[in-house]
Amino acid sequence: MRKIAACLARLHRDSKGLALLEFALSLPILLALSLTGAELTNFITTRMRLSQLALHIADNGARIGTGGQLMVKKISEGDIDDLLTGAGLQAGELDLYTHGRVIISSLEPDPDHNDRYKIGWQRCRGDLTSHDSAFGEENDDNLTGMGPIDQKVTAPAGGGTIFVEVYYEYQPLVKTSLAPESAMTEIASMMVRDTRDYSRIYDTPGVTASTC
Numbered sequence: 001m002r003k004i005a006a007c008l009a010r011l012h013r014d015s016k017g018l019a020l021l022e023f024a025l026s027l028p029i030l031l032a033l034s035l036t037g038a039e040l041t042n043f044i045t046t047r048m049r050l051s052q053l054a055l056h057i058a059d060n061g062a063r064i065g066t067g068g069q070l071m072v073k074k075i076s077e078g079d080i081d082d083l084l085t086g087a088g089l090q091a092g093e094l095d096l097y098t099h100g101r102v103i104i105s106s107l108e109p110d111p112d113h114n115d116r117y118k119i120g121w122q123r124c125r126g127d128l129t130s131h132d133s134a135f136g137e138e139n140d141d142n143l144t145g146m147g148p149i150d151q152k153v154t155a156p157a158g159g160g161t162i163f164v165e166v167y168y169e170y171q172p173l174v175k176t177s178l179a180p181e182s183a184m185t186e187i188a189s190m191m192v193r194d195t196r197d198y199s200r201i202y203d204t205p206g207v208t209a210s211t212c
Contacts, residue, residue: 039178046170047184049094054166054188057087061104061162062190065197074197078204080104084125100168100184101126103133103212107153107161107189108198110141117143117155121201124212131167134185138212146189153189160192 060083065073083104088096096102103124110118122138135146145152146163155161168184176182201209 036178039172039174040180042173043170043179046094046168047186049091050166050168050184050186051188053087053091053096054164054186055190056090057083057102057104057166058162058164058188058190060086061164062192063194065194067194072195072197074202076202076204077207077209080123080201080210081204081207084123084210088125094168094171096166096168097126099128099171100166101128101131103131103165103167105133105136105138105146105163105165106198107143107146107155107163108159109155109157110143113142116141117145119143119146120160120198122212123210125210126167128167128169131165132212133165135163135165147187156191160196160198161189162192163187163189 061080064079064083065075066079067073084102087102094100101124103122105122106120107117108120110116118141119136119138122133136143145154146161147153153161153163164187166184166186166188168186170176170179170182170184172179172182
């Protein structure tokens with residue numbers, strides 16, 4: 001009995017494996033915190049990139065067209081196709097059109113209703129076809145504007161505003177459940193600064209319209 005008691009006493013005093021045991025117990029917690037931090041960083045970065053992308057599409061959409069500054073610019077399907085293709089290239093590894101959808105709308109004054117607006121044209125691209133525009137479709141009229149109720153944008157008299165919606169299904173580094181949400185939505189708008197032909201979108205040979 002004395003030998004057993006002495007052996008137990010030595011084991012009680014032995015702390016050689018204590019650090020290793022503590023590390024083994026804390027490793028899962030440290031790993032979970034590290035992975036969550038990495039996922040949150042990736043989520044925030046992705047959202048920032050989508051926000052910037054929506055703004056760039058709106059800005060470029062407000063500039064496109066054929067004609068000089070003193071001429072009435074005409075917009076073609078080729079111009080819009082180039083705009084959407086450029087957005088996909090800018091998105092890079094986000095693979096925007098596989099995991100998301102871009103909707104571009106031209107908001108214009110409604111000639112049939114005072115202080116109201118219409119969507120002159122609308123173009124879309126992306127495999128996330130479950131998303132239609134949340135603010136109106138092509139040829140919708142008598143609108144008070146586009147956007148959330150407290151942030152609606154309008155179009156100037158005789159001009160237009162390009163309104164962009166970007167929908168994206170977040171692609172996680174580790175696991176979607178570590179991110180705040182999986183569905184991302186960003187909107188942006190930009191007023192058209194040039195004189196533009198709003199009568200129609202002109203055809204471009206060999207280019208298929210990216211209709212919604």
